[in-house]
Amino acid sequence: MPNVSGKQSVGERDNQEDALRFVLQSEQDPNSDILMLLADGMGGHVGGEIASNLALQSFENHFVAVSRQSVPADRLAEALDVSNRQIERRIAQEPELRGMGCTLIGALKRGDRLQWISVGDSLLYLFRRGSLRRLNADHSLYGELLELVAAGKMTQAEADAHPRRNALRSALIGAPLSLTDLNSVALERGDLVILASDGIETLSPARITEILRQEGQADPGRISSALIREVEAQKRPHQDNTTVIVYRHDRTGESGIYGDSKWRMSLADGRGVWMSLPVLGALGAMIVLLLGMVIYLVGFGGEDAPVAARPAAGEAGALKPIGGDVKSADGAAKDGEKPVIPAPDSEAPANPDAGPAEGDKILPDGGAAPDPKGGGAIIAPEAPAPVIPPLPGTDGG
Template identity: 35%
Template sequence: MNNIVGLSKIGLVRKQNEDRFFISDNICAVTDGMGGYRGGEIASTYAVDEIKEYLQSISTIDELSLVDAILHANTRIVNRVAREERLSGMGTTAVVVAKVDDKLLWASVGDSRLYIFRNDELTQITTDHSMVQQLLEAGEITKEEMFKHPQRNLLTRAVGVEEDLQVDSGTLSVKSGDRILLCTDGLSGYISDERIRQVLHDIEDNTEVLDALIDDVYNAGAGDNVTIIVGTI
């Protein structure tokens, strides 16, 4: 991937940033911790470190590798919680992406997202594992109502909460000029997909895209920490 950049900033409400990310060659990941003071920060950091270490320790990356990396992180976090009762309830989202030849591999748990921007269209690739996503799929709320729903922060699946974890994954064909965007709900929970699409349409430089989207989040009140990675295939 070319010109792949990331940025994580604390919001205007939170006292600490529980988001984490890494970018390494053609692999990147975003995590967003939960579990209150320290717990969420520990879970998200632990997950990023374990995922990165796992993927760097193997010679060949495929879709299953990304799933295994998240499962590896899940086991490590569950085991740590078992040893340290004060960390009970902590967990984290995780979305991991790797470019291999003309394929984009991904795996995810939680509500951090992967988008693809191609031919002026923005497509959400991952599906949120959240209460509001379930309500949306059941037809009980609209996409617009997700932004204000009182249960919008409740996850139905997270890394580090239970030993048995289902990880979503997939493989996409990509071509030169496609752009990817990974983010926590600090972006997607406050800024519409249409606005994200418009920024990617208007701005070619990925660092400037980050700055524009962060400005939008802060103008919207920055009720959560925000982490974004943008890269060009």
């Protein structure tokens, strides 16, 4: 039975601007490590589709076939940077594509950990023992508004009604990234990992949780189909594309070494040596044998050198469940493009409500072009935006 499955729905849109990919480290073992990728495109009927597919193709190719980074977090970050630069190059080659971009989640299951990097507002969920938790940071303005709600500086109703709550603070548009989320969490047997584009926000977290509780013991294909069916059953008049990837963590243990491995990362990743126990045992036996030969041939004097203890691997603590509706006060899916909030030095108005008019797309050089979907502004960031602190129970990449 496969441990991962992906499903899509075009919704009420003319074309599919979401993209998904997943790559097993080894085709011989369905429980081998796996790279899961999801992107949500923006930039019109053509640009969004091009951006999302180009980003995932570039990410996968670099991660699997090009990168020599041995640390998973570094490899993910490098692949994300390559994806962003590929979008920049494509726009330079075809100026009519200016304004296209996408969100992206790259999630690597390795052994009993999930390492991810994400940009934008696509969602990464963990479903464990009946509770649903969002793992990655929300790079929309709504994510920042919720921080104000938590601090008592804004009500939930005000956050839900904010006219620019769907604006993105970071996305792959070929410009320097103002925000990325790079993090990891320990996995337990039976965990479900869900990657989803924001079309799934037609469903409240409570409804998603209910579906996962009902279908939680089914295979990932059935679970992903159930989520897509429920989104379509809502019949929202402007339903966005929806994409879902579901992974079930059924087997625990260290990462394996395979003859057909799509990628190899065998050096320290900050938590210990990333090798299988049999390989480590064989290496240890070889070292002991060589040392014995040296002692026999040349002798060995003096005291034994002390062996430094390896720090214990960090473990994620408890994560807070999420609940309630998100982003839209009426629960409807967002309509139109995802605007990107201007950086402080881009001469944006101080009042967030006084942003560009609906239908405008502010490009990196300040020029304006009509937005085919009429959903707000896309503004290339030129300076870092506020950083969202990681959720409790996660640890930096």
